[in-house]
Amino acid sequence: MIIDVHGHVTAPELLAKYPMPPSLGDIDGMIERKLAAGIGLTVVGSPVGFGTMTRIPGLDNYAQPADKLAAFHDWMGETVRAHAGHLLAYAYVNPFGTDAELAAAAELVRRPEFVGFIVNTSVRGRFLDDPGADGFFALAAEADVPIMLHPPAEPVGSPALTHFGLVEQLGRFTDVHLSLATLIMGGRFEHDPNLRVIAATGGGALALLADRLDLAHSPRHWAAAGKPALPRKPSSYFSQIWVDTASHSTHALRANVSVFGADHVLFGTDTPPLPHEVADLVRTVTDLDLSTQDTNDILTGNAVRLLGLTEDRLRAVA
Incomplete structure (x- = not known):
């Protein structure tokens, strides 16, 4: 059984409220199409909580009423239970949220339907290194x-991009x-050696920037500025990062396998909402001509280990 770690679904109330792809509401159709391609389980989440990735003037995804967000997660939990064996979920949280919002998220990941958090890579122009x-x-x-x-609906620098396709892609x-x-x-990562992150969209272009990141750590022309803050090269922390296959680029996928290792690549489609044929996305992995073990790990094994998808865990949802 192939496991897809990156999918999305949306509650009927949100589909009626905001313009967004109808596929986000077709949960039975998604499961059926994925089963035909050998994908038995999808981990779904909302990167906007009770919001939308569509640009809507005046809408602030980070100013959501607590009751609406709680109701959304209740719907998500019910949806997972109704499709036991085929769905699990991430709990959305604003990483800059209030103590009450963080406490609510902590309660969610104690429930068997939720296997981790989903957060935005930046919030209102602030990255996650912010105190x-x-x-x-x-x-x-x-x-x-x-x-x-x-990634968030409005990434850093998006106001300067007038073409929404550039924002989105x-x-x-x-x-x-x-x-x-x-x-x-x-x-x-240095502060918490147990921190484990799954980077959507194949981690962006990080695999191609590893050497430049190490150069940023201690550039020779800044040597007089003193010792670098990190005790080792930035790229050495890649061991705490898993990347999905939703870059939708064979070249990027090969780079990720090379740089992060096949044991840190997870099959993910970002479908829905992206309208890809999921069988083609499976073939992007099988056509890499990796060992049988590496292929199976990307498609299934890595997700089982990282997300703790034991038989007992899956039975608990049902």
Whole structure:
């Protein structure tokens, strides 16, 4: 059974409220199409909580009423239970949220339907190395679950991009690797060696920027500025990062396998809402001509280990 770690669904109330792809509401159809391609389980989440990735003037995804967000997560939990064996979920939380919001998220990941958190790679122009996110990372360390890092509706720099296609396909993609870089350079991984993140969209272009990230750590022409804050090279913290296959680029996928290792690549489609044929996405992995073990790990084994998908855990949802 193939496991897809990156899918999305949306409650009927949200589909009626905001313009968004109808596929987000076709849960039975999604499961059926994925089963035909050998994908038996999808981990779904909302990167906007009770909001939307569509640009809507005046809408602030981070100013959601607590009751609406709680109702959304209740719907998500019910949906997972109604499709037991085929769905699990991430709990959405604003990493700069209030103590009450963080406490509510902590309660969610104690429920068997939720296997980790989903947070935005930046929030209102702030990356996650900002001290304002300290409370969230303390919470994540205590909960000991993975964090799906997903780009926000409005990534850093998006106001300068008038073409929404650039926001959607390049701005959000770039936000992921910039966020990962700030997490590394800001010491989040050094501070918590057990921190585990899943980087959406294949981690952006981080695999291609590993050498430049190491150069940023201690450039020769800044040598007089003193010792670097990190005790080792930034790229050495890649061992705490897993990337999905939703870059939708065979070249990027090969780079990720080479740089992160096949044991740190997770099959993910970002479907729905992206309208890809999921069988084609499976073939992007099988056509890499990796060993049988590496292929099986990307498609299934890595997700089982990272998300703790034991038989007992799956039975608990049912």
